[in-house]
Amino acid sequence: MTEITRDVLIIGAGAAGTTAANDLRRAGLSVAVLEARDRVGGRLWTDVIDGAMLEIGGQWVSPDQDALKDTIEELGLETYSRYRDGDSVYVGPDGQTHRFTGEMFPVSAETEKVIAEITSLLDAMVAEIDPDQPWAHPRAQEWDTITWDAWLRQQTDDDEAVRNLAFATGSAMLTKPTHAFSLLQSLLMAASAGSYSNLVDADFILDKRVVGGLQQVPVLLAERLGDDVFLNQPVRTLEWSDPSTGSGTQFVIATTDEMTVKARYAILAFAPVLYNRISFVPALPRRQHQMHQHISMGFVIKVHAVYERPFWRESGLSATAFSPYELVHEAYDNTNHGDDRGTLVGFVSDQNADDVFTLTAEERKERILESLSHYYGPEAKNPVVYYESDWGTEEWTRGAYAASFDMGGLHRYGADLRTPVGPIHFACSDLAGAGYQHVDGAIRMGHLAASNIVASSRDAG
Numbered sequence: 001m002t003e004i005t006r007d008v009l010i011i012g013a014g015a016a017g018t019t020a021a022n023d024l025r026r027a028g029l030s031v032a033v034l035e036a037r038d039r040v041g042g043r044l045w046t047d048v049i050d051g052a053m054l055e056i057g058g059q060w061v062s063p064d065q066d067a068l069k070d071t072i073e074e075l076g077l078e079t080y081s082r083y084r085d086g087d088s089v090y091v092g093p094d095g096q097t098h099r100f101t102g103e104m105f106p107v108s109a110e111t112e113k114v115i116a117e118i119t120s121l122l123d124a125m126v127a128e129i130d131p132d133q134p135w136a137h138p139r140a141q142e143w144d145t146i147t148w149d150a151w152l153r154q155q156t157d158d159d160e161a162v163r164n165l166a167f168a169t170g171s172a173m174l175t176k177p178t179h180a181f182s183l184l185q186s187l188l189m190a191a192s193a194g195s196y197s198n199l200v201d202a203d204f205i206l207d208k209r210v211v212g213g214l215q216q217v218p219v220l221l222a223e224r225l226g227d228d229v230f231l232n233q234p235v236r237t238l239e240w241s242d243p244s245t246g247s248g249t250q251f252v253i254a255t256t257d258e259m260t261v262k263a264r265y266a267i268l269a270f271a272p273v274l275y276n277r278i279s280f281v282p283a284l285p286r287r288q289h290q291m292h293q294h295i296s297m298g299f300v301i302k303v304h305a306v307y308e309r310p311f312w313r314e315s316g317l318s319a320t321a322f323s324p325y326e327l328v329h330e331a332y333d334n335t336n337h338g339d340d341r342g343t344l345v346g347f348v349s350d351q352n353a354d355d356v357f358t359l360t361a362e363e364r365k366e367r368i369l370e371s372l373s374h375y376y377g378p379e380a381k382n383p384v385v386y387y388e389s390d391w392g393t394e395e396w397t398r399g400a401y402a403a404s405f406d407m408g409g410l411h412r413y414g415a416d417l418r419t420p421v422g423p424i425h426f427a428c429s430d431l432a433g434a435g436y437q438h439v440d441g442a443i444r445m446g447h448l449a450a451s452n453i454v455a456s457s458r459d460a461g
């Protein structure tokens, strides 16, 4: 058993953990980063599958994501825009494929009016929400105890309008059924991106990608840490002492199968759904035990289909496509920078994802490609490379994209989410306000946990 001592131990080498570790180092504190997997990056994973470079996890950068953009710039990485020239595609309730340009997709004039009115109402509500403390809104409890779906259906009985408004934060973001989370959770998702309108604007939210892949962010941050990153080290036990509530000195001791790391502070830099994989000695306080049981991961399959050429461009399609009636509820041109081949990326979310995982791999592929063909025609059925990112089977993630509260959990527990417990601090995209559930939020949370520890360490002399 290797035994080492550092000022701060960080559990998780994703964007949050590697950001925090770099900040702490810069402030003169020593660190050890313990990572369960055999690689750095967590939910950022750029890999080559059957000769195609794929972003298996997170990839897009939007204009509001200042923390991520600053890191990308500081690391000297280049970005490029998602291909978006040409018509978009919408499949309506009649199963017909419609081409359109601009932001409003082809629905009847009445449905368009309803969508516009509810979007303005949502923008006004979101403007009142502080993404860092949505629970502080005077109507937080009311908004946290009605489901997103029920609230929308109170506004209109136009089913097509409801489905289209609902899926922006449902299938497309929180990746849970819209009856499973609250209006407040939905408003937080929108507030974290600046507005509801930003969230539904694909050109905004899916704006840029990093040349060579977004996983380079944590990989390059980890490289700066050199030997202080330890892979294949799932932390099993965390002993801790908090002198402010008892006696003795402050310490944390993390134990993996091969190592023991002793430090003054710990950062848990991973999704809260995994906190219970660690035995805390003594146990975490009652509030944490309760709160963590009200947070769960969404679930979405990210589908990658690579073709000899981006054939959709030849017929004037941008490849931007969506439909709340399709198995693949949204899809985009995801061709890599400088690549002659064309790549489509599509998403199958929540209950649709559950359903297709009851099929064989072949049947699932056929169903998914059939859905893509509704947007792009029969050529979509014949990719040269096909891959499904299934984060549900990943032991150290267990879903995608991220974690959110169940009904009523956000106003009840949210204020305690980021509060340290003695020497134990928390950092993860799933705890963020701005950048919530995104890499930007992970980086913000990494900076915050590190600055809190630096301040606490200075106070302690």
Ligand SMILES: Cc1cc2nc3c(=O)[nH]c(=O)nc-3n(C[C@H](O)[C@H](O)[C@H](O)COP(=O)(O)OP(=O)(O)OC[C@H]3O[C@@H](n4cnc5c(N)ncnc54)[C@H](O)[C@@H]3O)c2cc1C
Pocket (backbone or CB within 6 Å): 011, 012, 013, 014, 015, 016, 017, 034, 035, 036, 037, 040, 041, 042, 043, 044, 056, 057, 058, 059, 060, 061, 233, 234, 235, 236, 269, 270, 271, 274, 277, 278, 302, 389, 391, 396, 397, 399, 400, 401, 402, 427, 428, 429, 430, 437, 438, 439, 440, 442
């Ligand atoms: C398919 C997919 C697509 C996405 N698309 C986008 C996108 O386009 N843009 C965007 O901004 N975001 C996107 N996201 C979300 C984004 O990837 C995440 O929000 C972000 O990467 C999370 O970073 P993190 O450091 O907070 O957590 P993670 O990346 O989850 O890192 C946590 C790390 O902790 C490790 N760990 C867990 N438990 C232990 C333990 N006990 N001991 C040791 N190590 C442990 C894990 O192995 C992991 O490496 C996407 C996510 C997925 C899955």
